[in-house]
Amino acid sequence: MHIVGTAGHVDHGKSTLVRALTGTDPDRLAEEKERGLTIDLGFAFCTLPSGRQVSFVDVPGHIRFVKNMLAGVGAVDASLFVVAAPEGWKPQSAEHLAILELLGISQGVVVLSQIGLVDDELAELARLDVLEHVDGTFLEHAPVVATDAIDGTGLDELRGALDDLCAATPTAADRDRPRLWIDRSFAATGAGRIVTGTLAGGSISAGDELRTAPGGRAARVRAIQTQSTAVDRIGPGHRVALNLTGVDADDLGRGIALVRPDQWHHTRSVDVELTVLYGLRNDVTRRGAYALYLGSGEWPVRLRVLGPERIAPGQTGYARLHLPVALPLVVGDRFVLRDFGRGQTVGGGTVLDPDPQLRAAVAQPDARIERMIAERGWIEATQLERLTGERVEPVLGGWVAPPELVEALVDDLRQQIERAGPLGLDLAGLDERQRLAVGTLDGVAIEAGRARPADAADVLADHPVIAELAAAPFSPPAPSGVSQRELMALAARGDLVHADGVWFAASAIEAAAARIAGLLSAQPDGVTVAEIREELGTTRKYALPLVGYLDRTGVTRRRGDLRIGGPRLPEVSG
Structure with missing residues (x-):
């Protein structure tokens, strides 16, 4: 069984869609039927083509009923995110998506509803608009299914997408703690x-x-x-x-x-990791009047930020929440925080410690913590805190490890840097812990993403190949007398650019961008590759790779056979 929660703006057809899929009307209240508006939670279920069963939790989309929405989505596996094609993305679409992310929902299907009310062009514009808004979220790779719940358009495709979604969603684990x-x-x-x-x-x-x-x-x-x-x-x-x-x-x-009796620790005070939503006007401080939404409940809470006195919008920090009643909470429980006074979602996060009184033992970690470190090797300090309820000082960045593992890591890095010699060791090829450790080593110089012995000469500085390519900036010769490793190192330093098999001096790219910006200033509707080639006095062999690189880096943008200004054009046109 999989639990799927609807989400989306009011009047975008969530309940109608659930009714079309299941044959059950999730709007159960007389007022809901009279107003055509979901006010409280509704429930329905169906069997998918594969035989898998799915239950739907239908939530209200109106801003006045966000607390009811929160009561429904706290226990869902995935989201059926609905956006009406005629209206497109709306404010509650954004808030619902933010809430789902805060609650750790990681799977979903996007539905472009009411598709029969728009023509093909508007439908495509609506689809692109949705894709833009979900970019960078858990829905960025989700299927987008166009439907019309009235005439049945897209419902079979949606059932298939839900089947795929359920197949990819792990079943709930039975830990014998209901x-x-x-x-x-x-x-x-x-x-x-x-x-x-x-x-x-x-x-x-x-x-x-x-x-x-x-x-x-x-x-x-x-x-x-x-x-x-x-x-x-x-x-x-x-x-x-x-x-x-x-x-x-x-x-x-x-x-x-x-x-069950005696299986849970009931607490009125929890330490949490709190992410504050980007775009809020105010920091989160202890002065706010906050409501905690966890499970299906809503409780007023007092909040104290741990460490700094505030958490800024877009930032993550730690806080202690004081509840008015004792709740059965565990490490990893997800929650949402709303501001009573401003009536807005503030952020959300995860319970780290449901019993903060244990912190008294932090100053001297006991053998239990040492055993956990020894058994696991490298472990993030935040994860160790979640497992034990106690804070341990990291030994490297945010990591904790036995001393012998730290020593082995440092010795291995020194050997790698010595072998790399004057060209240096490419830091991009190292993992997070190795990169952190390199910064602590004495006798190591770090420059342009490479680490070399401090007493080794920088053989890349003023390398002759840079001048060789810069001498013919827009028709550069193939580099000679230089290894591929040196070329890649020079590119990492920002001295050279490799574009579709052609090596350019970085100064040539900058000069070409400025020249093309001048062309576009005179011809804002766009210029052809041929016009760019003539401006630079080069051939198609070099013009195409160069323009392709500028497209990829946002200086220009392709529109048909023309190049127009990209988002980074103003940076090079001054």
């Missing part, structure tokens, strides 16, 4: 109290005794349903409905967790 965050609680005639949610961490069986958190009230599982089918036992990764006895309705609202 936790179910309640997202609905209601009375059923003749059955008593029913709660629903997405089960994680372990299995639940009929007859099990669970505890509410917060509250600690005992509840017995009378019966279990999933996808409208009664079962005796249900595993993690499923949407479930539990019929509970022995507990009052007042103890079973949205945001309450159901767990």
